[in-house]
Amino acid sequence: xxxxxxxxxxxxxxxxxxxxxxxxxLPEVSADFGVSISTAGYLVSGYALGVVLGxxxxxxxxxxxxxxxxxxxxxxxxxxxxxxxxxxxxxxVMLTGRVxxxxxxxxxxxxxxxxxxxxxAPEKKAGAxxxxxxxxxxxxxxxxxxxxxxxxxxGWRITFAAVAALGVLGLAGVARLVPETPKPxxxxxxxxxxxxxxxxxxxxxxxxxxxxGGVFAAITYLAPMMTGVAGYSAGSVTWLLVLFGLxxxxxxxxxxxxxxxxxxxxxxxxxxxxAVVLALFTVTAHHQIAAAVTIVLIGGLGFATVPPLxxxxxxxxxxAPTLASAVNIGAxxxxxxxxxxxxxxxxxxxxxxxAPNWVGAVLAASALGLAFLSSALERRTDARSRVVxxxxxxxxxxTAAARRCSAHR
Numbered sequence: 001x002x003x004x005x006x007x008x009x010x011x012x013x014x015x016x017x018x019x020x021x022x023x024x025x026l027p028e029v030s031a032d033f034g035v036s037i038s039t040a041g042y043l044v045s046g047y048a049l050g051v052v053l054g055x056x057x058x059x060x061x062x063x064x065x066x067x068x069x070x071x072x073x074x075x076x077x078x079x080x081x082x083x084x085x086x087x088x089x090x091x092x093v094m095l096t097g098r099v100x101x102x103x104x105x106x107x108x109x110x111x112x113x114x115x116x117x118x119x120x121a122p123e124k125k126a127g128a129x130x131x132x133x134x135x136x137x138x139x140x141x142x143x144x145x146x147x148x149x150x151x152x153x154x155g156w157r158i159t160f161a162a163v164a165a166l167g168v169l170g171l172a173g174v175a176r177l178v179p180e181t182p183k184p185x186x187x188x189x190x191x192x193x194x195x196x197x198x199x200x201x202x203x204x205x206x207x208x209x210x211x212x213g214g215v216f217a218a219i220t221y222l223a224p225m226m227t228g229v230a231g232y233s234a235g236s237v238t239w240l241l242v243l244f245g246l247x248x249x250x251x252x253x254x255x256x257x258x259x260x261x262x263x264x265x266x267x268x269x270x271x272x273x274x275a276v277v278l279a280l281f282t283v284t285a286h287h288q289i290a291a292a293v294t295i296v297l298i299g300g301l302g303f304a305t306v307p308p309l310x311x312x313x314x315x316x317x318x319x320a321p322t323l324a325s326a327v328n329i330g331a332x333x334x335x336x337x338x339x340x341x342x343x344x345x346x347x348x349x350x351x352x353x354x355a356p357n358w359v360g361a362v363l364a365a366s367a368l369g370l371a372f373l374s375s376a377l378e379r380r381t382d383a384r385s386r387v388v389x390x391x392x393x394x395x396x397x398x399t400a401a402a403r404r405c406s407a408h409r
Contacts, residue, residue, distance in 0.1 A: 002119045005131045007170075007177035008112045011075055012135030014166035015105055017143030018082055019047060019136075021163065022098075024148030024237050025156045026223055032156070033091040037224055038344040040091075043098050044220050045344075048337035050099035055106025055330035059323045067111050067181050071174045074104035074111075079167035086160035097160075106333065109133075110326025113310055115178065123260060125314070130256020130307040137252045137303060140245025145238045152234060193323070200316045201324055203374040205331040208309045211271050211367035213335030214278055215302035217360030219244065220340040222295070225353040230291045243292055247299025252306060259308035266308050267371045274301040275364035281357040306332075339363060 022029070022043050030040035058074060065073075081101025088094035109132075116132045117125040143166070151159035196202065218225075226232040226240055251270075258266045277297045284290035310328060317324035343356030 009135030010173035011170035016136035016139030021147035048333035050102030051333035054103030058107030059326035126259035137248035214364030217339035251300035251303035279361035
């Protein structure tokens, strides 16, 4: 794999840390600002919605400059947002900082996916995308647990200041290692928007929203669930997030390996198993060992869907992939926002901290249904194409028929 993938992984590490670290610090942030846990959950959904809005906006801007320079600009925006969060005097200002940082997220992964795929042979594209996303998953093994520990021990503001420093490191990595590329030529917004008329692109994005939303329905409220239901101490949340991160790393690598071989079967297995595991989490959350095992499985099954879903969007929008790729990253975060909001609703309704797991199970099962629908539509389209192709006479046959007609005349 090219060394430039390391630079993309470094940027992904910083972005992954800021996205997920807030989940282990929700109790501390809510106590500091005097808001409820469900209100503090807006820091998750607000970030996710910022990704949804920022992905297309930043991607359109990215068509005007080189992809390397755009990646550097995005990392600068990420740094500014995390510094604002670290210095926030109120909950509203912190939420603003989260949104500012999130504007870089979707376009960075969207443009980064294209850069990564272009660096390797066609049969290795999903593996290259997975390599970039490894930075995101490793963040959950190292960055998020360490950030949670620091935040619980020395204050959550120190954590966000450290995340801003990670952004500086990511910026330096992109500047040093990613090759300079010319500004994309012939890219027009109408061409990029045309990809969204493809029903397969829309179905893949819908699977992204629902499938990854299932993961976040449970993980957003992991800290209160594990301390209030499983009986873990607040300090144990750190290593529980390590387990979640290890599952993510494994799932991402498996997804990258098999997406180039059997993309849709991989989605059937991962989404179906994810729905079952999330439903079981309502029971296993009451037992410490079982809860820990379930957390690993959720991370693994959830991230096994990332490389195949991103590759499917790139494949289906091959003629104009920039906007579609970034919007699909936004779709991951739209799922996060939807799940965090729904999870907060069921908790606020008095259904308990395990109730979001049922929300997650329903979302994942819905994504599985869309995967089957997508395959069925694809088979029908392929069958029609074969019929049309078979009904068109071959040139030799046309010539022979013409000769017979001439002979009769």
